[in-house]
Amino acid sequence: MRRVDVAIVGAGMAGASLAAELARHASVVLIEAEERPGYHATGRSAAFWSETYGGPGVQPLTTASRDLLAAPPAEFADAGFLRMRGALHLASGGGEAALDALARAFAGKGVALRPVEGGEVAALLPGLRGAGWRGLLEPSTADIDVAALHHAYLRMARRGGVTLLCAAPLRSALREGARWRIAAGAAAIEADVLVNAAGAWADAVAAMAGAAPLGIRAYRRTVAQLRTDPPAPADLPLVMDAAGRFYFKAEAGGRAWLSPHDETPSEPCDAAPDEIDVATAIDRFRGVVDWRVEAVERRWAGLRSFAPDRLPVYGFDVAMPGFFWFAGQGGFGIQTAPAAARIGAALLSGTAPHASVEEIDPKAYAPSRLHA
Known part of the structure; x- marks a missing residue:
């Protein structure tokens, strides 16, 4: 039995970026159903960064992501991920x-x-x-080197001690007391928090864990x-x-x-x-x-x-303890990944948000809006 603070389901851009940001605060296992991470939406992106894409509700996340994408710190990448196009x-x-x-x-x-x-x-x-x-x-629109960005987040996660499990589809997730007991592929995992970063499979993962789907x-x-x-x-x-x-x-x-x-x-x-x-x-x-x-x-x-209102979903489920949504990121999940991961990591760890996202109200993306 592998024991961690947080288990994240899905190692595409959403799960990988969140794991990388969260690793400094918690022990994390990243669970991926496919043989390699990023096989589905991440690996098939049209690969551009546009502040208007996704609408005004998404724009603050896109804008807040620009600095890391354009000029990442040296420990994250040796070059930026954007090429200006307009x-x-x-x-x-x-x-x-x-x-x-x-x-x-x-x-x-x-x-x-x-x-x-x-x-x-x-x-x-x-x-x-x-x-x-x-x-x-x-x-300001630019191309994004999606593969390089995804790999940079996976490297950052690995350096932070995150364990990546590939070819490990989620088979069960049961909340027992204050912890989750999770079966993924051949692995048995115990975690305080289960993060749903499963993209198109987000509602299916929620149902498996006993949480109410949000209509993603x-x-x-x-x-x-x-x-x-x-x-x-x-x-x-x-x-x-x-x-x-x-x-x-x-x-x-x-x-x-x-x-x-x-x-x-x-x-x-x-x-x-x-x-x-x-x-x-x-x-x-x-x-x-x-x-x-x-x-x-x-x-x-x-x-x-x-999600039904076309905005992403970041936050703890209102009814299922220890179940965290990080899904519904539409076609803008790549270009908003830095901001989304920083918001998600702050919500999960209870720490102050990164300066780049401190003016973004995470309540706009909370799952409670969809339950209501």
Whole structure:
């Protein structure tokens, strides 16, 4: 029987970052069902950091994460995880109302958004079809090196004494007195606190532990890698449809990563792309630029999990003692990982929050809001 203060279920970005931050305060075991951590949502991220992504309720977490992502301390990583790209929120015709709504939603929040139109839009996006396009330029948007960030958190956790158990699916979790008795793969674990960082499986883990599910649902998101003529320019901003119908960005070798911005309800699973979603994405892409799609070189899908109000869930369950939620992080879990982990570690350890998140009220993300 392995005895620890905290057992975390899920070693993707959420669980790994929380384990790393918590290790200085507690003994931790990190439980992962797959052969390697980050197999599902973390390993299939579209890999960008945008202050507007996820909406105004998520933006404080994203903004508070920027410093660590851009200039991490030397003991965490020897280089930053961001590469500046900028984003172009694009609209024409009926989509202009969504563009205006985006500008209003972030007015006064310190997020740089600059209106662009006409020739400036065409200069930012070569090959743009037609006229009448408007946009909002978000210059702070950047690419994230997701794999490097995840590995840095796993290294930090390991240095802090965290034990990582892979190929150890949760088989049972029973609260006995003041402790949890947990079976994960072949391991038997006893812990004071059980943390649910299981992503798309969060409600299933809660049910297994005897806690009431919060209605966290999984949705499939599809991405395809295209070879185009002309090749995607290296300095192309992330292009996001203001009405939420697509986004695309340039990748190495002139390739383009394209998504139809789909959100198809799914059971928790090893998600696979649907050919209809890929075809839909390409059709929408062709309506924006006159680039010829020469080949779909790769396609994949991942699951994004959301609470009913689309905000993440951090905090102790209101009815099940010692059960801590760290889930519902949607498609913004990578870009908010530093802030989320620091908030979660403070709540779990009862210590003062890191300076980067001390002005963020964690009650906004507490599970009690969903029980109510």
